[in-house]
Amino acid sequence: MPTKYDDARDYQFHEEDMPGRCFVCHKDTDVLLIFRQIKSMLLVHLCRDCIYENIAEYLLDNTRPWLSEKKTI
Numbered sequence: 001m002p003t004k005y006d007d008a009r010d011y012q013f014h015e016e017d018m019p020g021r022c023f024v025c026h027k028d029t030d031v032l033l034i035f036r037q038i039k040s041m042l043l044v045h046l047c048r049d050c051i052y053e054n055i056a057e058y059l060l061d062n063t064r065p066w067l068s069e070k071k072t073i
Ligand SMILES: [Zn+2]
Pocket: 022, 023, 024, 025, 026, 027, 046, 047, 048, 049, 050, 051
């Protein structure tokens, strides 16, 4: 059963992002990490080389949304 998050809309991927490929160089590498593109504030997959060369344009986003049942008043 898929988990529903209250703030799922804050975790949308860029429309041009392809899972399994780097957003910048489009290479299919073993390691892809999820970053938030500052310009669009949307999530993208990046390879290590592109993270290193473009770190000023992306934020590491390892924040986690709360599950609905954990929501507090
Ligand atoms: Zn890349």
